[in-house]
Amino acid sequence: MSNTQKPVYGGQAVVEGVMFGGKHHYVTAVRRKDHSVEYFHLPRKANPAYSFYKKIPLLRGIISIIEASANGSKHLTFSTERYDVDPKDDSVINEKEGSKLSMYLGVAAIGVLSFLFGKFIFTLVPVFLAVLTKPIFPTDIEQVLVEGFFKLLLLLSYIYFVSLTPLIKRVFQYHGAEHKVINTFEAGKKLTIENVQAHSRLHYRCGSSFILFTVIVGVFVYMLVPTTPLWLRVVDRIALIPVVLGIAFEVLQLTNKVRNVPLLKYLGLPGLWLQLLTTKEPDNDQVEVAILSFQELLHMEDETMKENNNTEEIV
Numbered sequence: 001m002s003n004t005q006k007p008v009y010g011g012q013a014v015v016e017g018v019m020f021g022g023k024h025h026y027v028t029a030v031r032r033k034d035h036s037v038e039y040f041h042l043p044r045k046a047n048p049a050y051s052f053y054k055k056i057p058l059l060r061g062i063i064s065i066i067e068a069s070a071n072g073s074k075h076l077t078f079s080t081e082r083y084d085v086d087p088k089d090d091s092v093i094n095e096k097e098g099s100k101l102s103m104y105l106g107v108a109a110i111g112v113l114s115f116l117f118g119k120f121i122f123t124l125v126p127v128f129l130a131v132l133t134k135p136i137f138p139t140d141i142e143q144v145l146v147e148g149f150f151k152l153l154l155l156l157s158y159i160y161f162v163s164l165t166p167l168i169k170r171v172f173q174y175h176g177a178e179h180k181v182i183n184t185f186e187a188g189k190k191l192t193i194e195n196v197q198a199h200s201r202l203h204y205r206c207g208s209s210f211i212l213f214t215v216i217v218g219v220f221v222y223m224l225v226p227t228t229p230l231w232l233r234v235v236d237r238i239a240l241i242p243v244v245l246g247i248a249f250e251v252l253q254l255t256n257k258v259r260n261v262p263l264l265k266y267l268g269l270p271g272l273w274l275q276l277l278t279t280k281e282p283d284n285d286q287v288e289v290a291i292l293s294f295q296e297l298l299h300m301e302d303e304t305m306k307e308n309n310n311t312e313e314i315v
Contacts, residue, residue, distance in 0.1 A: 009297070010205070011182060012072050013175035015167065016083035018290040019075040020178070020297045024304040028075040029293030031285070033086045037292055040078040041300065042071065061249025062242055068207075119245075123218075123237050126150035131230060143227040148219040155215060159277045169280060176201035177282035177290035179275075191291050193284050201279045204256040208278040209271025213248040216270065221247065 011020045017030035021044065028040040054060040130137075130147035137146050162168045183199040184191055221244055225236045255268030282290070 007301075008205075009182060009185070009294070010068075011178040011294075012068075012075065012207075013171050013178055014076045014079035015171060016174070016289075017079045018174050018178045018181075018293045019072070020181075020294050021071070022297050022301045025297060025300045026071055026075065027293055027297040027300060028078060029289050029296060030079045030083055031289050032082060033084055036087060037289060038082060038087070039293070039296055040075060041296075042074060057250060058243075058246035061246040064249065065245060119241060120238070122151065122154065123241060124234060126154060127230075127233060127237055140227045141223065144219055144222045147222065148215060151215050151218070155211065156274075156277070159274075163277060163280075170286075172278060172280040173282040173286050174290065176279035177286045179203040179206065179279060180282070180287065181290045181294050185294065191295065193287050193291070196287050196291060197282075197284070201281060202272045202275045204259045204268045204271065205252065206271065206275055206278075208275045209255070209268065210248055210252045212271050212274045213251045214244050217248045217251060218244045 007023065009020055009022055011018060013019075014028055014030065017028055019026060019028040019040075021027075024044050026042040026044060029037050030040070032038055053063045126147045129150040130143050133146050134143065137143055163172055177196070179201050180196045180199045181191065182203055184196045187199065189195045189199075218240075221240055222237070225233075225240070227233050251267075252271070255271065258264035259268055
């Protein structure tokens with residue numbers, strides 16, 4: 001089966017585990033303290049409004065980002081609550097959970113707000129740093145380029161320093177395992193630890209690439225608006241966040257589509273270079289967790305398809 005015929009699956013590394021998402025389900029597998037693997041299942045509810053907006057270029061990127069932030073936060077919360085707790089002590093977790101519905105809604109809201117807050121900081125701090133260099137770089141073009149430089153420096157510095165912590169380093173290893181599983185699946189290979197480890201930890205359709213593309217796209221978009229006065233520059237940057245995110249998402253999709261086309265495949269290289277920081281080579285145990293998560297998702301997707309087909313036959 002060719003790559004274009006295969007369903008498209010996405011994923012996310014969590015603490016001591018991996019989340020994968022399909023058309024109907026999200027599944028996370030987490031390695032517990034006793035080395036067992038626990039799963040977290042979340043249905044992907046059909047939303048007519050989302051489905052409609054996801055067909056509109058630029059706007060579909062914003063919807064996808066919000067959805068990914070909300071769902072990803074739920075799975076990340078699940079993993080952080082359980083990875084270092086022995087299963088025999090799960091009663092402690094259950095006592096803290098309370099209402100799962102309210103918890104998930106709260107986590108989803110926090111996830112979206114955290115993303116937006118981070119994006120505001122990441123967008124505005126480089127503006128004020130660039131203004132300090134105005135005596136040296138006074139023109140609009142120079143200011144936009146300097147701003148882009150500071151934004152890239154801020155991004156790389158943040159990723160590098162957080163990667164030095166043992167916990168984040170392991171998350172980055174699971175990120176690599178996630179990519180390896182997707183690459184193995186898309187190559188049509190059997191999901192064994194040996195096969196998965198033989199594939200690349202980099203992938204064109206990665207969120208890390210998306211983040212870098214927001215920096216690159218931002219430079220070109222900001223060329224269209226003035227850099228003075230400062231208050232207008234700040235307002236423009238905030239107002240243009242959805243535009244930058246929307247275009248960057250389309251660039252990400254484009255680079256994934258042309259990744260096997262000579263010359264055009266190099267468009268995605270900057271994103272892959274950044275993934276050298278955001279992914280690490282996983283060990284076999286981490287790859288096993290990623291495989292189990294993906295296989296569980298495939299199983300649930302298959303079961304849902306069978307149920308839908310049976311329903312259609314009855315009708």
